[in-house]
Amino acid sequence: MEAPPGFTSDFKEQEVCSLKKALYGLKQSPRAWFGKFTLAMKKYGFKQSNSDHTLFLKRRNNRVTCLIIYVDDMVITGDDKEEMERLKKNLFAEFEMKDLGRLKYFLGIEVLRSKQGIFLCQKKYILDLLSETGMIDCKSVETPMTVNHKLHMELEADLADKERYQRLVGKLIYLSHTRPDIAYAVGVVSQFMHQPQSAHMEAVLRIIRYLKGTTGHGVLFKSNGHLEIQAYTDADWAGDVGDRRSTSGYFTLVGGNLVTWRSKKQKVVALSSAESEFRGIARGMAEVLWIRKLLTEIGFPPEGSSKLMCDNKAAIQISENPVQHDRTKHIEVDRHMIKEKLEAGIIELPFVQSKDQLADILTKAVNGKILRYCLDKLSIRDPTTQLEGEC
Incomplete structure (x- = not known):
């Protein structure tokens, strides 16, 4: 490790520090960081949620301010603009950080706004996955998994590349945060991580082919x-x-x-x-x-x-x-x-009844499908203006 500033004069040329313990990579580092951040938030008058410990809340004059954190990325929202500005100033004084403005991209999730609502998707994440697997030009399929697939561990079946299988399934698990339509299929293929076989790898590749035709799908609020x-x-x-x-x-x-x-x-x-x-x-x-x-x-x-x-x-x-x-x-x-x-x-x-349940779900999904279609066909990245009229 290079000598820190202020100690350079005490070191000869080509001499360095012998590092005994690294700060990054220690098991206690995340706990120490979150503990310090929690104490700071409580000092500002925020209360840690009992339902989700990464969520901090503050109520003032019937208005609420919310902050949720994942490692060192955080989202601040609420209807108390004055309190939100005060919180940002306090955080800037306590920690080294910067304000990235309105939420557009968070942990691989794209956030698009329009008059119809807020739309979450992972289109770039899917395109990167297709590019990584060399399936950017593959033929898409209509469903993520065949009906009555009956996937299981077969005796003396050909084994698949375990490292590649685990990497792809891990990416699909993260992708299911905004894609409920692949949740069941991903849950099935994740059961064979310990010893994947050829049939299991084919099921994973089918999910990716399904994503090829539905890159713009997501969740509308x-x-x-x-x-x-x-x-x-x-x-x-x-x-x-x-x-x-x-x-x-x-x-x-x-x-x-x-x-x-x-x-x-x-x-x-x-x-x-x-x-x-x-x-x-x-x-x-x-x-x-x-x-x-x-x-x-x-x-x-x-x-x-x-x-x-x-x-x-x-x-x-x-x-x-x-x-x-x-x-x-x-x-x-x-x-x-x-x-x-x-x-x-x-x-x-x-x-x-099952048929009524499905009909109700499809009815509620119609508006979301219309918005997804507009975003795809019009190639709109930030639909904050005139999206409703364009649709």
């Missing part, structure tokens, strides 16, 4: 005049050919906008389709409770109960009927948790 919380849950029964575990998934809407989604294989083997759906309800309900708590902390407590949509009547009846001991004692914890929230009026469990 717009004002719908309410902040109702809705969640949709579903599960397949014994869908995994290898270990017969079910895969459950959910997504949540706040004010009609898609905010969280997840697809994950269950930890135990379900003995019936009702049980697999029931466990899916439990995971979806946990997400709804977290969102309700987060909204309350920000200053928008939910009014009334939240709807948790399910297409399995047996699972709903088990949730509402306490006299089903023999059928439910193996899932007793989930049953008691759901029943408690139902009786408290925090959630509702309306029945919705």
